[in-house]
Amino acid sequence: MASPPRPLSPKQIESLNSAKVGTAIKWMSKANTWLFKKSGGRLGNKFLRGAEVGILTTIGRKSGEARDSPLLFLQEGRRIVLVASQGGRATNPMWYLNLRANPQITFQTKRETLQLVARDATDAERDEYWPKLDAMYPDFQNYRSYTDRKIPIVICDPA
Numbered sequence: 001m002a003s004p005p006r007p008l009s010p011k012q013i014e015s016l017n018s019a020k021v022g023t024a025i026k027w028m029s030k031a032n033t034w035l036f037k038k039s040g041g042r043l044g045n046k047f048l049r050g051a052e053v054g055i056l057t058t059i060g061r062k063s064g065e066a067r068d069s070p071l072l073f074l075q076e077g078r079r080i081v082l083v084a085s086q087g088g089r090a091t092n093p094m095w096y097l098n099l100r101a102n103p104q105i106t107f108q109t110k111r112e113t114l115q116l117v118a119r120d121a122t123d124a125e126r127d128e129y130w131p132k133l134d135a136m137y138p139d140f141q142n143y144r145s146y147t148d149r150k151i152p153i154v155i156c157d158p159a
Contacts, residue, residue, distance in 0.1 A: 005145035013146060016089055025087070032070040041110030047072055051137040055108040056082065061101035069095040072137055073107070074129070080107045080116060080156040081129055088146030096152055107156060116156035126153050 008016065036044035036055055045053050056069045074081040084096035099105055099118040107114045121129060133153070134141050144151055 005142045008146055016087065016146060022089070029070055033068045036070060036108075037068075041108065044070065045110045047137070049137060052109070054080070054110075056095055056099075057106040057108070058095050058098035059102045059104070061098050067095065067098055069093070071095070073109070074133060074136055075109065078114065078158045080114065081121075081133070082118075082154040082156065083133055083140060084152040084154060085140060085143040088143035088151075090147055090149065092149070092152065096154065099154065104159065105156060114156075115159045117159050118154050118156045121153040121155050125155060129153050 032044045032053065033055055036053065047053050051072045052075075053070050054073050056071050058067050058069070059065070060067050071082055084092050086093040103118045105116050105118050107116055130140075130153070140151075
């Protein structure tokens with residue numbers, strides 16, 4: 001049975017949503033992406049508790065430039081499932097806004113690079129995937145408790 005979410009105090013929630021934390025996430029993501037790409041996925045491919053990391057490439061909705069984001073993922077055959085949690089922050093991550101504007105994405109695992117089309121999970125799919133995602137990375141349950149937003153689950157299928 002899953003343990004109950006770890007609550008955060010209002011001050012911790014405020015800190016989580018601060019510009020400093022946003023900047024830290026941005027720079028850690030850049031470093032992880034660099035390490036992953038330089039090593040061909042041999043380094044930077046795992047996160048806490050052994051959760052697998054891959055690199056999502058979207059097209060910037062304003063810039064039109066390729067944007068890379070290291071993300072935890074669940075793979076089922078050729079399908080990749082992503083969570084736009086951003087650690088439970090109050091806003092959706094930029095990568096999510098980019099793929100909403102242009103759902104044609106690339107996802108690189110340590111084994112392969114996939115050309116995919118992204119979409120939001122239906123309510124039935126959300127019910128199916130949350131238990132699988134929580135089993136893969138239990139902190140997702142905490143992240144959902146930190147925010148009032150409905151954290152998107154993104155289904156990415158072959159193009």
